[in-house]
Amino acid sequence: MKFGFDIDDTLINLRGYAFSIYNKKLNQKIALDVFGELKTVEIHHPFGLSDQEGKEMWNRSLEEIYFTSCPPYPKAVETLQELHQQGHEIYYITARPGEHGERTMEWMIQQGFPVEEEKFFCGMKDHEKVKIIEELGLDYYFDDKPRVLETLSSDTLKIFVKDQSYNRHYKAERVTDWGELKEILMEKNSR
Numbered sequence: 001m002k003f004g005f006d007i008d009d010t011l012i013n014l015r016g017y018a019f020s021i022y023n024k025k026l027n028q029k030i031a032l033d034v035f036g037e038l039k040t041v042e043i044h045h046p047f048g049l050s051d052q053e054g055k056e057m058w059n060r061s062l063e064e065i066y067f068t069s070c071p072p073y074p075k076a077v078e079t080l081q082e083l084h085q086q087g088h089e090i091y092y093i094t095a096r097p098g099e100h101g102e103r104t105m106e107w108m109i110q111q112g113f114p115v116e117e118e119k120f121f122c123g124m125k126d127h128e129k130v131k132i133i134e135e136l137g138l139d140y141y142f143d144d145k146p147r148v149l150e151t152l153s154s155d156t157l158k159i160f161v162k163d164q165s166y167n168r169h170y171k172a173e174r175v176t177d178w179g180e181l182k183e184i185l186m187e188k189n190s191r
Contacts, residue, residue: 002088002140003089004092007092007104009144011178016062021065030047039165063120067107074177076178090114093141097123098123102127126148134152136159142160142162158173
């Protein structure tokens with residue numbers, strides 16, 4: 001089987017990690033429960049930043065956000081390692097800017113994710129992600145962004161949304177805990 005995964009906020013807690021960095025850099029102590037209720041992908045509003053200030057803060061912090069201690073979600077690494085060991089193909093399709101592609105791939109390997117260079121796609125807009133996902137002929141695809149998932153149309157592709165506060169309105173199969181993926185897939189395949 002071919003499995004495709006978005007990275008940020010699907011396999012790793014990028015926004016939660018960035019939220020803690022913003023707290024530190026802005027010398028604030030905004031509680032994580034505020035983060036857990038955000039209805040947008042953007043995280044700057046609780047800090048009193050305008051959209052422009054939020055964009056600037058994100059861009060100034062990218063190096064630290066992307067390549068330091070951002071944690072994978074619990075059981076994400078182990079689950080993908082298990083899928084890989086079972087002979088499944090693992091693809092990563094991320095909208096991270098292309099200039100961060102090689103370092104992102106190296107960082108993922110350091111975290112323990114099973115990564116093969118020819119199965120790692122980086123630096124595309126959402127509509128380009130959709131095209132790659134369809135061209136790869138994936139069996140399963142996991143992402144946090146409804147606007148990506150909504151545009152995927154295939155009778156054979158099974159899509160899952162990684163549960164986030166900003167995507168709860170989206171009606172799709174959900175992954176809330178990577179440790180439960182085996183059971184979710186068994187249930188899905190038995191239908």
